[in-house]
Amino acid sequence: MGELDGANDGESLAVGAGQGVAVGGLDGANGWESLAVGELGGASGSVMLALGGSGASQGLVVGELDGASGSVALALGAEGGSGGGQAMPAHDAVKESAEIGSASESSDFEVGPAVSRPPVARLALAAMLGALALGSAAGLAATSAWLISRASQQPPILVLMVAITGVRALGIGRAVFRYAERLVAHDAAFRVLAGLRVRTYERLARQAPGRRRGDLLSRFVADVDAVQDRYVRFLIPALSAVVVGVGATLALAAALPAAAVVTGCGLVASGVVIPVVASGVSRRADAAVAPGRGRLATEFHELLRGAPDLIAADAVQSRLARLQEADRALTDAERRSAAARALGAALAVLATGATVWAAAFVGLQAVHSKAMDGLLLAVVVLTPLAIFEATAGMPQALQFRCRARAAERRVREVLDAPDAVTEPEHPLPLPVPVPVPHTAGGPQWAPAVVVEDLEVTWPGRAVPALQGLDLDLAPGRKVAVVGPSGSGKTTLVNALLRFVEPGGGRIVLAGVPTTALAADDVRRVIGLCAQDAHVFDSTLRENLRLARPDATDRDLEAALADARLAEWVRTLPDGLDTFVGEHGARLSGGQHRRLALARALLAGFPVLLLDEPTEHLDPPTADALLRDLLALPQTVLLVTHRLAGLEDVDEIVVLDAGRVVERGTWDELMRGRGVFHSLCSVYA
Numbered sequence: 250m251g252e253l254d255g256a257n258d259g260e261s262l263a264v265g266a267g268q269g270v271a272v273g274g275l276d277g278a279n280g281w282e283s284l285a286v287g288e289l290g291g292a293s294g295s296v297m298l299a300l301g302g303s304g305a306s307q308g309l310v311v312g313e314l315d316g317a318s319g320s321v322a323l324a325l326g327a328e329g330g331s332g333g334g335q336a337m338p339a340h341d342a343v344k345e346s347a348e349i350g351s352a353s354e355s356s357d358f359e360v361g362p363a364v365s366r367p368p369v370a371r372l373a374l375a376a377m378l379g380a381l382a383l384g385s386a387a388g389l390a391a392t393s394a395w396l397i398s399r400a401s402q403q404p405p406i407l408v409l410m411v412a413i414t415g416v417r418a419l420g421i422g423r424a425v426f427r428y429a430e431r432l433v434a435h436d437a438a439f440r441v442l443a444g445l446r447v448r449t450y451e452r453l454a455r456q457a458p459g460r461r462r463g464d465l466l467s468r469f470v471a472d473v474d475a476v477q478d479r480y481v482r483f484l485i486p487a488l489s490a491v492v493v494g495v496g497a498t499l500a501l502a503a504a505l506p507a508a509a510v511v512t513g514c515g516l517v518a519s520g521v522v523i524p525v526v527a528s529g530v531s532r533r534a535d536a537a538v539a540p541g542r543g544r545l546a547t548e549f550h551e552l553l554r555g556a557p558d559l560i561a562a563d564a565v566q567s568r569l570a571r572l573q574e575a576d577r578a579l580t581d582a583e584r585r586s587a588a589a590r591a592l593g594a595a596l597a598v599l600a601t602g603a604t605v606w607a608a609a610f611v612g613l614q615a616v617h618s619k620a621m622d623g624l625l626l627a628v629v630v631l632t633p634l635a636i637f638e639a640t641a642g643m644p645q646a647l648q649f650r651c652r653a654r655a656a657e658r659r660v661r662e663v664l665d666a667p668d669a670v671t672e673p674e675h676p677l678p679l680p681v682p683v684p685v686p687h688t689a690g691g692p693q694w695a696p697a698v699v700v701e702d703l704e705v706t707w708p709g710r711a712v713p714a715l716q717g718l719d720l721d722l723a724p725g726r727k728v729a730v731v732g733p734s735g736s737g738k739t740t741l742v743n744a745l746l747r748f749v750e751p752g753g754g755r756i757v758l759a760g761v762p763t764t765a766l767a768a769d770d771v772r773r774v775i776g777l778c779a780q781d782a783h784v785f786d787s788t789l790r791e792n793l794r795l796a797r798p799d800a801t802d803r804d805l806e807a808a809l810a811d812a813r814l815a816e817w818v819r820t821l822p823d824g825l826d827t828f829v830g831e832h833g834a835r836l837s838g839g840q841h842r843r844l845a846l847a848r849a850l851l852a853g854f855p856v857l858l859l860d861e862p863t864e865h866l867d868p869p870t871a872d873a874l875l876r877d878l879l880a881l882p883q884t885v886l887l888v889t890h891r892l893a894g895l896e897d898v899d900e901i902v903v904l905d906a907g908r909v910v911e912r913g914t915w916d917e918l919m920r921g922r923g924v925f926h927s928l929c930s931v932y933a
């Protein structure tokens with residue numbers, strides 16, 4: 250599910266494979282059924298489930314997690330999503346993701362002591378079905394062994410009928426129970442996974458500005474995947490093995506207590522001692538896998554993202570060496586883990602062989618001393634073989650548990666990390682209607698945003714990035730914030746979007762302080778069109794519809810018209826279906842910016858924050874774009890280094906070192922011949 254259309258670039262990640270359950274090759278090697286009856290081969294029906302490193306989650310595409318601006322954009326791809334660079338209402342997207350994961354049931358996903366609260370009933374059912382499958386295999390082996398022995402005495406066929414029927418029933422039962430166990434177990438795992446993925450994403454989205462992207466993706470994808478292994482690959486097999494091991498040993502005790510003792514010892518050796526030893530050998534390596542994967546992803550991402558600069562600075566080799574080192578460390582951990590796994594598997598086979606020989610030995614002695622009917626000898630010798638199927642995978646299961654715990658620690662770090670902003674316990678409802686779809690002529694309503702005596706200090710910094718800032722963003726007003734690098738312009742944008750907590754003063758939205766509103770609600774009203782707004786390698790239509798998936802072509806055309814792109818789109822042979830290329834490579838710089846603007850307009854934000862919208866554009870294109878931006882009906886806060894073209898804004902605020910050093914209209918500032926005037930003369 251979840252068509253992952255057009256969203257692959259260096260920073261986005263497709264978590265594929267959907268929830269598809271693939272029925273694997275039918276296992277035709279059921280020797281015992283075939284041996285006993287000759288017609289039961291080939292239907293153990295093993296089921297494979299896509300659970301690999303790429304994640305078997307709902308179709309989900311994570312777009313840009315913008316560390317610099319703190320904006321978060323994402324595409325959730327039921328319909329071939331594409332993502333953009335402006336802030337989107339994150340909770341909508343998260344909700345959508347929960348819906349896509351049809352298995353989601355909120356009750357399963359509450360934050361509990363573990364990173365995820367498991368669906369206990371389903372796991373218990375899966376363990377029971379697993380035990381029935383293993384029990385059927387053991388019963389099949391025992392019945393078949395007895396049948397062969399008894400058949401060799403050539404009794405009337407009627408004597409064998411019950412056993413023959415039993416063999417058939419157990420052979421079929423084994424396959425059916427195994428199939429059902431896999432379905433139930435993976436259903437339970439996907440429930441855990443879907444809920445955990447949504448919660449992790451929600452947390453990561455809030456923490457994104459402070460995290461490294463590669464590591465972030467690794468936590469979001471691989472670590473969340475690994476957590477479910479604890480249930481599917483450890484807990485369920487272990488519970489089934491205990492039930493069947495105890496049951497089969499007790500059953501053997503009825504035939505020959507000595508054989509039961511031998512089998513019990515063998516089971517403890519192969520199911521407990523050997524796995525614990527193997528897991529002890531590989532513990533450090535297993536625990537290193539998840540962090541190693543995160544480090545590799547980080548190095549890889551930074552190498553790719555910074556490739557042009559690294560090439561220019563002739564620093565590719567040193568970065569490559571770091572990547573290779575991370576790769577070596579991960580490979581090394583995997584190799585040590587695999588060696589321990591192989592050792593565990595070999596020892597388990599050895600224990601199985603030794604147990605069968607020992608069972609044969611005590612069985613022969615019992616037959617010899619007439620303590621046991623000879624017909625049961627084959628039962629005593631062959632049954633342990635089937636029971637050991639239960640314990641054969643335990644060394645690997647324990648390793649998965651160890652890996653899952655390491656991954657869980659990393660996921661927990663994300664879940665427990667403090668938010669950059671404190672959400673109110675009981676957020677007030679938005680004092681204005683939720684943004685309506687874009688309509689020509691702009692939003693139908695417009696709240697006033699007032700900034701009063703704002704002070705912001707970034708965590709870990711001693712000096713405030715903003716101090717004593719007042720700002721009036723009355724409906725429809727156009728305000729430009731200018732100032733040298735590091736003067737606090739982006740900090741103001743982050744504070745307005747509630748990505749950072751004000752240390753003093755307040756921001757009031759339609760009469761309500763934004764600290765009393767849910768941050769996501771604030772971002773429904775105030776939207777960002779970032780300078781590096783991401784354009785996905787998809788069509789114009791899909792890039793636009795990220796902002797509003799249900800937008801009609803008429804809506805798209807209206808937004809394009811307001812962004813002054815409609816004429817150009819009409820000249821394209823494929824119109825809205827034109828592919829824009831990777832990172833918008835088939836667009837000019839101006840078209841790229843206008844497309845991002847159209848997307849922001851389509852989202853219906855009545856207050857638009859535009860971060861360096863004219864950066865890297867040639868002067869005529871920049872002038873034209875600026876003119877159009879200032880003609881928008883929305884309230885606009887323009888953050889810019891470019892001083893030209895600000896003649897028509899209602900107010901220019903000049904920041905320096907976090908303080909307002911000057912403010913007024915263009916004419917007032919030029920007449921005052923102060924900082925702005927001198928900046929204009931420097932940059933003119």
Ligand SMILES: Nc1ncnc2c1ncn2[C@@H]1O[C@H](COP(=O)(O)OP(=O)(O)OP(=O)(O)O)[C@@H](O)[C@H]1O
Nearest residue numbers: 458707708710714733734735736737738739740741
């Ligand atoms: N996430 C952050 N964590 C800590 N400090 C930060 C963070 N973001 C910005 N700062 C600091 O806040 C101050 C203001 O930075 P800000 O990015 O707001 O300036 P700016 O005017 O937007 O600069 P530029 O024009 O170069 O983008 C700087 O000293 C910067 O180091």
